[in-house]
Structures are given as structure tokens and as C-alpha cells.
Amino acid sequence: MSGARLLGLAGVVALALVPLLPLGPAQEYIWHVIIQIFLWSFVGSAWSLMGRFGLVSLGHGAFLGVGAYATVLLWNFYGMTPWAGAGLAILITVAFALVVAYPCSRFQVVGHYFGLVTLAVGEVIRLLIVAERDWTGGSLGVTLTTGGTASDWWTLQFADKRVFYYVGLAAWLFGLWVWWRVDRSMARSAMEAIGEDETAAASVGIRVARFKMAITALSAALTALGGVLLALYLAYANPDTLAGIGVSLRIVFAVVLGGMYALLGPFVGTALTIALSEYLRIYFGIKLIGIAETIYGLLLIVFIIFLPAGIYGSIAQAARRRLARPSGRLPLRA
Amino acid sequence: MVDPIFLLEAVVNGILLGGVLALLALGLNLIFGVIDIVWIAYVDLVTLCMYGVYFLVSLYGWPLWLAGLAGIGIGALLGVLVHLLIITPILSSPPINQLLATGGLLFFIQSVATLLWSTDHRSVRVSLPTLEVGGIFISFTRLLAFGLAILAMVALYLFLTRTYTGTAIRAVSQDREAIALMGARPQRLYLVTSAVGGAMAGVAGALLIIQYAVHPYFGGAFGPLTFMICVLGGLGNMVGAFAAAFIMAQVISVGGVLVSTEMGYVIAFVIFIVLMFVRPGGIFARRA
Numbered sequence: 001m002s003g004a005r006l007l008g009l010a011g012v013v014a015l016a017l018v019p020l021l022p023l024g025p026a027q028e029y030i031w032h033v034i035i036q037i038f039l040w041s042f043v044g045s046a047w048s049l050m051g052r053f054g055l056v057s058l059g060h061g062a063f064l065g066v067g068a069y070a071t072v073l074l075w076n077f078y079g080m081t082p083w084a085g086a087g088l089a090i091l092i093t094v095a096f097a098l099v100v101a102y103p104c105s106r107f108q109v110v111g112h113y114f115g116l117v118t119l120a121v122g123e124v125i126r127l128l129i130v131a132e133r134d135w136t137g138g139s140l141g142v143t144l145t146t147g148g149t150a151s152d153w154w155t156l157q158f159a160d161k162r163v164f165y166y167v168g169l170a171a172w173l174f175g176l177w178v179w180w181r182v183d184r185s186m187a188r189s190a191m192e193a194i195g196e197d198e199t200a201a202a203s204v205g206i207r208v209a210r211f212k213m214a215i216t217a218l219s220a221a222l223t224a225l226g227g228v229l230l231a232l233y234l235a236y237a238n239p240d241t242l243a244g245i246g247v248s249l250r251i252v253f254a255v256v257l258g259g260m261y262a263l264l265g266p267f268v269g270t271a272l273t274i275a276l277s278e279y280l281r282i283y284f285g286i287k288l289i290g291i292a293e294t295i296y297g298l299l300l301i302v303f304i305i306f307l308p309a310g311i312y313g314s315i316a317q318a319a320r321r322r323l324a325r326p327s328g329r330l331p332l333r334a
Numbered sequence: 335m336v337d338p339i340f341l342l343e344a345v346v347n348g349i350l351l352g353g354v355l356a357l358l359a360l361g362l363n364l365i366f367g368v369i370d371i372v373w374i375a376y377v378d379l380v381t382l383c384m385y386g387v388y389f390l391v392s393l394y395g396w397p398l399w400l401a402g403l404a405g406i407g408i409g410a411l412l413g414v415l416v417h418l419l420i421i422t423p424i425l426s427s428p429p430i431n432q433l434l435a436t437g438g439l440l441f442f443i444q445s446v447a448t449l450l451w452s453t454d455h456r457s458v459r460v461s462l463p464t465l466e467v468g469g470i471f472i473s474f475t476r477l478l479a480f481g482l483a484i485l486a487m488v489a490l491y492l493f494l495t496r497t498y499t500g501t502a503i504r505a506v507s508q509d510r511e512a513i514a515l516m517g518a519r520p521q522r523l524y525l526v527t528s529a530v531g532g533a534m535a536g537v538a539g540a541l542l543i544i545q546y547a548v549h550p551y552f553g554g555a556f557g558p559l560t561f562m563i564c565v566l567g568g569l570g571n572m573v574g575a576f577a578a579a580f581i582m583a584q585v586i587s588v589g590g591v592l593v594s595t596e597m598g599y600v601i602a603f604v605i606f607i608v609l610m611f612v613r614p615g616g617i618f619a620r621r622a
Binding site for chain 2: 054056100103104106107108109111112113115116117119120121123124127128130131245246249252253256288289290291292293294296297298299300301304305308
């Protein structure tokens with residue numbers, strides 16, 4: 001186990017050193033791509049906290065959007081520093097998530113139905129943002145009002161991308177830490193039991209509603225934080241890029257592609273999809289618009305048919321099987 | 335206060351919209367009821383059919399009725415292809431993987447359409463007069479589409495109730511184990527169902543292209559709504575879906591006039607969410 005830990009530590013140190021490397025004229029661009037990977041992987045990890053237990057939400061764009069818009073609008077209209085704004089945004093998102101999650105768990109909305117209800121929730125938020133165009137900017141989006149200076153810890157606006165690089169790295173590691181804590185906790189077994197069969201879980205004394213609400217609140221809070229960070233980094237929020245079905249599905253797909261039951265699954269999936277779309281974008285330029293998405297869609301179908309556990313998930317499974325064999329003990333986890 | 339005449343016009347438009355939504359929902363619901371898989375990309379197949387009809391008319395100069403019939407064929411072919419290439423390998427996968435695989439298809443169709451045909455909005459211009467009845471203006475094109483949609487639904491109903499294959503399809507949706515014991519082959523019935531569901535998408539495409547401009551993300555406008563109608567009516571329940579389509583269309587149309595277009599949709603979605611809690615089996619489900 002210590003070998004894996006050492007490897008992980010080395011990886012983190014290497015990532016932390018990237019901004020110090022002389023990468024030439026493309027450095028700003030490379031940082032930008034890595035920051036996006038960090039932030040979207042963080043959101044993916046947050047989603048997988050629910051997804052791995054059978055709570056497959058197709059509406060996480062709503063949490064992302066509420067977090068992002070609350071922070072931006074509180075700053076633009078009331079001059080509230082994003083420090084307080086982010087806190088408030090997360091609180092609002094959690095309250096909103098619980099309002100949706102309570103009846104879902106009370107009336108046992110699961111499976112297909114849970115997916116469709118959350119899909120509708122995501123659309124409601126997106127449409128509300130578009131409809132309230134007087135102060136949200138509608139479908140044109142809203143730009144974060146500049147604080148005046150190039151770098152400012154009060155407004156959390158920085159001209160230097162490296163600040164956000166480390167913020168993104170920290171957020172990503174935080175997401176992994178939360179995932180790991182949940183994975184190691186008693187709650188995991190309880191949640192897995194609930195995911196398998198709610199009635200059976202309840203019959204052995206698991207408080208189904210409480211666990212589902214808690215994991216939903218946690219997932220929504222982290223997703224909202226991801227929305228806040230994305231909005232602050234881009235200094236711009238748009239209902240189509242930070243809310244709605246498109247974003248919700250993108251989060252789900254990146255995680256499924258990487259593997260939703262593995263620690264690094266969301267990261268691998270997100271990194272692959274972002275790297276692929278950036279590569280195709282540069283390679284084809286403006287010639288074949290849509291080719292990146294076409295290949296992406298094809299890969300998704302192929303992966304779900306042939307590698308349902310995801311890329312990283314399948315590799316991790318295979319590695320675990322190989323490691324388990326010589327020791328002669330039964331693997332603890334399937 | 336909104337002028338009552340506008341309200342009445344909204345009601346009439348809502349009924350016309352309901353016809354189209356019902357057609358979309360019935361095709362999707364047929365597939366769901368029989369194969370037990372939600373085709374997230376169903377309305378995107380409709381988009382492809384719309385493109386098909388558009389190009390046959392504008393590029394090859396086919397008459398509209400012939401292009402529409404060809405669109406039905408395109409739809410049936412697409413239905414068969416989706417079933418053979420995507421659905422068959424994942425028939426026994428967990429439901430969420432099935433949902434995601436057809437979701438991948440949605441991304442694929444939208445981006446292929448962007449790649450091949452750009453994001454331009456394209457429409458087949460049909461110059462038909464607008465009717466005026468007692469101060470209400472009704473588009474004759476939409477009225478025609480409504481009539482044809484009703485006709486298509488009647489045809490589907492007759493197919494399901496009066497033919498041998500139709501009866502077998504209904505039997506599969508009731509009990510997929512028993513039907514195999516009765517000597518019918520579920521795999522073949524699935525294929526026929528996919529073809530029929532695809533053909534319904536073709537009909538919808540042909541009727542939509544004369545009312546709306548098609549673009550790669552057209553499915554995004556009707557897709558979520560179509561699922562919600564299916565679920566509201568009860569997944570697999572054809573009569574329920576038919577009624578739910580008209581209810582949702584009224585909410586959207588009247589809400590759009592009373593508040594705003596977006597708020598009409600918001601109200602419809604909120605009603606859907608609330609009804610899911612109160613009546614999870616659909617509005618017409620019998621209480622167990």
C-alpha cells in the first residue's frame with residue numbers, strides 16, 4: 001500500500017511543479033487546460049459520490065449553476081466578496097438539493113425516475129436563469145464585474161493563472177480526500193445496501209432517508225463549490241456552460257468513461273475528454289466543426305457497451321485481480 | 335389582464351402542439367413499454383428524419399408528400415440500426431448503462447449533424463393560408479400536421495390491436511417471459527417494435543419540418559419534454575401518454591401567453607416533478 005501512496009505523492013508533487021516549468025509561449029494555454037481538468041474532475045468526483053450508490057443524477061448542472069450564479073450575482077449587485085458569496089451559494093445549493101431530495105427519498109423515486117426528475121430539475125434552473133434575464137443576463141450569460149486591480153484576495157480575481165492552478169489542484173485533492181473518506185466510512189456499506197435494495201436496507205435498520213439526504217447534501221455542496229470556482233476562474237457564467245442538461249450529461253459521461261466506482265475514475269475520464277476535445281480542436285481548427293464531439297459520442301457508446309466499468313475502473317479491477325492472486329486470499333471487494 | 339381572445343388562441347395552439355407531442359411520446363413509449371429501455375436520443379432521431387425530408391425536398395426537388403413518406407422509411411431504418419448496433423449488446427446491462435449508451439448516441443447525432451450540415455437553421459417553406467375563426471388565427475400548416483399526427487396515431491392503434499404482430503408486441507410488454515413460452519421470438523418482436531417506433535419518429539419528423547426549422551440541437555427543445563410526457567402518462571401506457579401530451583401542451587401554451595415562454599416550460603417541468611412525487615406511476619396509474 002505504501003508504494004501506491006508514494007506514487008500518489010510523487011504525482012501530486014509533479015503536478016504542483018508544472019507552473020514552475022518553462023513551457024514557452026504555450027504555458028498559459030497548458031495551465032488553462034489543466035485548471036479545467038482539475039475543476040471538472042472535482043465536480044465529477046462530487047457527482048460520483050451519489051452516482052456510485054445508484055443515485056444517478058442527471059441534474060447536477062442545476063447545483064453547478066446555482067453555485068456559480070449566486071456567487072457572481074451577489075458580487076455584481078451587492079458587492080459581496082466571493083468568500084462570503086461562495087459560502088452563501090453553497091448553503092443555498094444544499095437547501096435546494098434537500099428540497100428536491102426529501103420528496104425523492106420520501107416517495108421512493110429511484111432508478112429511471114430519479115434520473116428523469118433530476119433532469120427536469122436541471123432544466124427548471126436553466127430556464128429560470130434564461131427567464132430572469134434582467135439580472136442574470138439570460139442566455140447571453142453574465143460577466144463577473146472586475147474588482148479593478150490585477151490581483152486581489154478580496155474579490156478573488158487574479159490575472160495570473162497560476163493562482164487558479166493551485167486553487168484547482170487543492171480543490172481536486174480535496175474532492176479526492178472526501179471521496180476516500182466516504183469510501184472508508186461505514187456510510188459506504190449502508191449506501192451500497194440502499195443502492196441495491198431500499199426496502200431490504202431499511203429492514204436491517206439502515207436509516208435510508210437520512211443517508212440519502214446526507215450524501216445528496218454533500219454531493220450538492222461540492223458541486224456548488226465547483227461551480228463557484230469555475231465562475232470565478234472564467235469570470236463568466238452562462239446557462240448553457242454552467243447549468244442545464246448538456247452540462248449535467250457531460251459530468252456523468254466523463255465519470256462513466258473513467259469509471260464511477262474508482263477514486264481516480266472521474267479524473268481519468270475528465271482528463272481524457274478535455275484533452276481529446278482540445279487536441280481535436282487544435283488539429284482540425286475551424287475546418288470540421290463538430291468532429292471532436294462526434295468522436296467523443298462514439299467513444300461513449302463503445303465504452304459503455306464494451307467497458308461498462310470505465311477505463312480506469314477496468315484497469316484498477318484487472319490490477320486488483322492480479323495482485324490478489326499470488327497472496328491466495330480472497331479479494332475483499334468485487 | 336390578458337385579452338381572452340389571446341387566451342383562446344393559446345388554448346387552440348396548445349391543442350395543435352399536443353398532437354405533435356403525443357406523436358413523439360407514443361413512439362418513445364412504445365419502445366419503452368416493449369423493450370424496457372429509454373431511448374434518450376429518440377427526438378434526435380426525429381431530427382435526422384427532419385434533415386432527410388428537408389434535403390429530399392430542397393436538394394433533390396422531391397414533392398413534399400413523397401419526401402415525407404421517405405422520411406418514415408428513414409425513421410424505420412434508423413430504429414432498426416439503433417436497435418441492432420446499440421441496444422442488442424446492452425439488453426441485459428443495468429438500466430443506467432442503457433440510458434447512458436443512448437445518451438452517447440444523442441451527443442453523436444447532434445455533433446454529426448453539426449459536422450455535416452453546420453448549425454444553420456433549415457426549414458421547408460410551405461405557403462398555406464392562415465385560417466381566421468372568430469378572431470383567432472390558426473395556421474393551416476399546423477392544423478394539417480395535427481390531423482396527420484392523429485391519423486398516424488390511429489394507424490398505430492390499429493396496428494397494435496388488429497394485427498397478429500401488434501398483438502404479440504403488446505403481449506411482450508405485458509410479460510416478456512411468458513411470450514417466449516408461447517412460441518413467439520422476443521428478439522424479432524423487439525426489432526419490429528424498434529422499426530415501428532423509428533417510423534413514428536419519421537412521421538413526427540415529416541410533420542415537424544413543415545412547422546419548425548431544423549438544426550442539430552433541435553432534439554434539445556423537445557427531448558426532455560417528450561420523456562416527461564411518457565413518464566407522466568405512465569411509461570409504456572399509450573393512452574396515458576396521449577392525454578399527458580395534451581395536458582403538458584396546454585400548460586406550456588397558456589403559461590407562455592400568461593407569463594413568458596420560458597416560464598411556461600418551467601411551470602410544466604415543476605408540475606412534472608411534483609406529480610412524480612405524488613403519483614410516481616403516472617397520472618393514470620391505478621393505486622396499488
